[in-house]
Amino acid sequence: MSVIDEFRDINALEIAAGKSNCLFYTTGNQVQMLSPNTKxxxxxxxxxxxxxxxxxxxDNIVVGVIEDKGKKSKIKLQAKLVVLDISGKSKVTYENDRNGIPLFIYHFPRSITSTENGGLCFIDCLSIDDYLGRIVMFSENRFIQWTYEGNPSINTNENPFSAVEVLATKSENVIVSDKFTNTLHIISKHGDILSMMDLCHVGIEKPGVMAIDKSGYLxxxxxxxxxYRLELSGM
Incomplete structure (x- = not known):
């Protein structure tokens, strides 16, 4: 392994790769882009x-954002999804679905993924340090299709659902890493639990962020x- 480039004082909190080898990242209150010419x-x-x-x-950049409501508000943080075009221009903001149901009840967006049919699936949790929350599937037609708050067979008061990352597969199933139960939850596109994988069986504890590469490896x-690189069949 060798270092090709080094960029200082970027202060990136979240990064994501785009087309043409551009890198997008969040820093402070901004979304910025690092172009191939390093500008x-x-x-x-x-x-x-x-x-x-x-x-x-x-075609878009989808950003989960929070707004500090201040000490006088009962809700300290207000979350929303903001859709930008690739140039950074705001296109639409989502706080509720078409029925007026709030997208966020825990008020902290942790991870977002998109499905092949244009839906958005995201983690709605308490804070960056508190993983208690749920998974929300938001359809292209702006309806909350389903929510998932863990499986009672493993998620209890002692071991609450602790979602860190959510990923959509090519078959539109959803994979969630559940940190403190050492589990991967596999959820169907309809919100039904398909399986749960205890990663302790392969020597992995406290799974965190995840990615699926072009070859389908997790x-x-x-x-x-x-x-760790894992091979998951039928996902």
């Missing part, structure tokens, strides 16, 4: 809002120190 550009400044996660789709990071 940085501010695509969007959210001002009082703070980006917590982002997703690059074929990469799982643990503690920021180890990276």
């Amino acid at each position: 940085t550009k501010v695509l969007h400044n959210f001002s009082l809002h703070q980006p917590t996660t982002l997703l690059i789709t074929e 990469w799982v990071a643990v503690h920021g120190r180890w990276l």
Whole structure:
């Protein structure tokens, strides 16, 4: 392994790769882009809002943001999904679905993925340090299709659902890493649990962020120190 490039003072909190070898990232209140010619550009400044996660789709940048409501508000943080075009121009903001149902009840967007049919699936949790929350599937038609808050066979008061990353597969199933139960939850596109995989059986504990590569392998990071590649069939 060798270092090809080094960029200092970027302060990236979340990164995502786009077309043409561009790298998108969040820093402070902004979404920025690092181009192949190593120039940085501010695509969007959210001002009082703070980006917590982002997703690059074929045509858009989807950003989960939070707004600090202050001490006087019962809801300290207000979350929303903001869709930008690739140039950074705001296209639409989602706080509720078409029925007026709030997308976020825990008020912290942790991870976003997109399905082949244009839906968005994301983690709605309490905070960056508290994983208690749920998975929400938001359809292209702006309806909440389903939510998932863990499986009672393993998720209890002592071992609550602790979702770190959510990924959509080519078959539109969803994979969720459940950190403190050492489990991967495999959920169908209809919100039904298909299977749960105890990663302790393969020597993996406290799974964190994940990615699926072009060959279909699942990469799982643990503690920021180890990276595992897994082969999952039929996903």
